[in-house]
Amino acid sequence: MNFKKILPQLLTLVVVILVFGFFSYNAQVNMENRGITFGYGFLSQESSFDVQFSLIEYDGSHSYFRAYLVGLLNTILVSVIGIIFATIIGVVVGIARLSKNYLIERTAAIYVEFFRNIPLLLQIFFWYFAALRALPLPEKAEPMFGVFFLTIKGFFIPAFIWNNLDIFIYSVIAAIIAIFFVRAYAKKKQENQGTQTPVLLISIGLLIILPLLSFLLGGVDASIEIPVIEQLSKTSFTYKGGLKLPPELISLALALSLYTATFIAECVRAGVQGVSKGQKEAAASIGLTPNQVLKLVVMPQALRIIIPPTTNQYLNLTKNSSLAAAIAYPDLVLVFAGTALMQTGRAIEIVSITMLTYLTLSITISIFMNWYNKKIAIKEK
């Protein structure tokens, strides 16, 4: 009786297994013929190549696995920076698109149409080589606020030198947890007694006081290291000390955020326009201020429309960051699927790991956004 239901599924399963089996068998035979061995043992070998920019300590004496982590962290770094800026620009431009001011509305529209209709790779090249052409050499760089140096060799910024950084981080985490409790308490109080608590003020106070206490009592200590110019040869200079953000990171993050922001702007516009006019009028008629209308009535409904397509844009941005290889930003594709693949020759192993990694990254973002979407969805009681 259920057989009719199961049969197509069974057939699909068999076909999938056969296709997969055929490809793996084929690969196996071809690799055997050419004397290629298969295995992931190379991951623990010494990589013997260096990477220009890394968030963790790394050089060629570390393993290929560590090189993989370096690439992965760089990919995550540029994606996070890109997502943050794309969201900010996207929201601003999206709201500007709805502005009654003709000039603002047109400017936003032109920006959206311009940036989303040019291939991303071209934009990355444009920003990178434009940056290289426009930025000054290190010795000619004008300091910003006396301590920031934007040069062709990178953006040199002051760095904090920490003592007992861990205690400081714990204090920040403690403050965040405390804020959650305060919020929960304030909500309950409002439900029970109808009085409002100044949550924002208390939160800011907690975020300042707890870390401050760690400085006074916890032995935390931070000093600032400012980049200093250093001569490499008669005509070439660089900066020492401080933090260095390579121009590749800056131009890639810029290109990714400007490109993705156009799509997010459209999502935001669609979301706000999707809330019916009657809602706003009704809210205004019961005496809510325009700010309250936006915060309590329009945005909660608009977000429901905005979040799902924006999730797609976050995923796209993360995947598009793999174009980094074109401009020498050491992301996962350049470091691992590029140099490491070339030096070991283990194409199938490395490509499979890289694919799985992107899959995991994308699914993680999806899960988080789905969770958020569910949280703000209409709760029918």
Next chain:
Amino acid sequence: MFKLVKRLTSVVAMFAVLFTFTTETMAAKKSKTLKNTQKKGFVRCGVSQGLPGFSNADAAGNWTGVDVDVCRAVAAAVLGDSSKVKFTPLSAKERFTALTSNEIDILSRNTTWTLSRDADIGLTFVGVNFYDGQGFMVRKNSGISSVNDFKAGVSACTNLGTTTELNMRDFFNSKGIKYEPVTFEKADEVVAAYDAGRCDTYTTDKSGLAAQRIKLSNPDDHMVLPETISKEPLGPVVRQGDSVWEDIVRWSLNTMIEAEEYGVTSANADSMKTSDNPAVKRLVGAEGELGAALGLDNEWSLRIIKQVGNYGESYKRNIADTGILPDRGPNQLWTKGGILYVPPAR
């Protein structure tokens, strides 16, 4: 009766074994790659994305260079026409996968012969067509005149996925210098970034530096430092597992070098058939059965010399006359002070 049948079958079996044995050796001569190439009518050759002197396409899409000539030589030997080559431009990153996954049959793309590449990833290097070494290019006004002048913090532009990346690390580590490697997938981007001032030095094989220098906006403002920090024997590569094809490519290259050694050129090859020197006669197919040993006809080497020329002609046409490296250095015949030395074709 039964006995007779038994005896008969054993005789038949014996013949069968003998027969299969002979067809086996015949089949071995006819390599799969050779058969496919003859069926397709062109040699599938992987080259660089544009390295003057080695493999570079002009505006009309005609490829020239010493690496290109190796593929042309194989086409002349196997198909009788050196123009029957399909070139596939490959980045350093793509090149080995393209070869092992059967996209191309010869990789002739300034590729360094190393143990791990030869033994570990299903490739076979067939010889060396250019002895090179890694060097550094710097701006003349930088005051750097030797690799000993580099200081910690130096940024070096280079290509991704090359032996260059590894040598660079070995070199700077031995000097105890912290450096910044900036690696690009395509050579054009390396040149552009170095030209813009992103890097203090551009490092790759010296022949590559000489060739890429022409592409800089002011070539005269740059110079290649005298030191060579590595051995880079560049040569054609084939897939592992087809030894006949491997032999054909190897001896096509060797023929070009040996032809120069014996003074056989594209102009005089035909007249050399009547030479007094048996080695020369073998080279132009007037004596011996060397072609058959490779599964080819006996004029294969004559066609290479006539259509492509000997190694010296190829070098002069592609590298010397274009002003890339007028001095042949180690790429001179062993009889003239270089290290070009190939086994005899006999």
